[in-house]
Amino acid sequence: MRRATVTMLAAAVLAACSSDGGGGVGAGSVTVGNNFFSPATVNPDANGDVTWTWSSGGTLHNVTWEDLTPGSGDQGSGTYTRDFTGAPPGGTVIRYRCSLHSVDFNAGMVGQVVIP
Numbered sequence: 001m002r003r004a005t006v007t008m009l010a011a012a013v014l015a016a017c018s019s020d021g022g023g024g025v026g027a028g029s030v031t032v033g034n035n036f037f038s039p040a041t042v043n044p045d046a047n048g049d050v051t052w053t054w055s056s057g058g059t060l061h062n063v064t065w066e067d068l069t070p071g072s073g074d075q076g077s078g079t080y081t082r083d084f085t086g087a088p089p090g091g092t093v094i095r096y097r098c099s100l101h102s103v104d105f106n107a108g109m110v111g112q113v114v115i116p
């Protein structure tokens with residue numbers, strides 16, 4: 001009984017890790033929820049793109065870049081894609097936030113793209 005429980009827990013942990021690509025870092029896609037981005041850290045996909053998909057029931061959110069690249073503007077649905085082709089590799093961190101639900105890039109509705 002005890003051994004069976006441990007095995008089931010291990011399987012659940014492995015499933016949770018694999019569902020987002022491992023380690024909580026996604027590749028190429030981010031869900032825009034109500035007051036969060038998921039995953040909060042994402043790598044571009046093989047084409048260098050990251051796409052944000054709104055799942056907020058019509059509530060407005062935006063993607064606003066610390067590097068001043070034009071962002072999504074306020075959206076309540078739909079998608080927004082940024083191409084990171086040519087961004088410096090090696091762990092470069094490019095931060096963003098929803099300007100409606102954060103006061104800076106450190107807390108609140110914030111996220112980051114990491115260029116591997």
Ligand SMILES: [Cu+2]
Nearest residue numbers: 061098100101
């Ligand atoms: Cu927001």
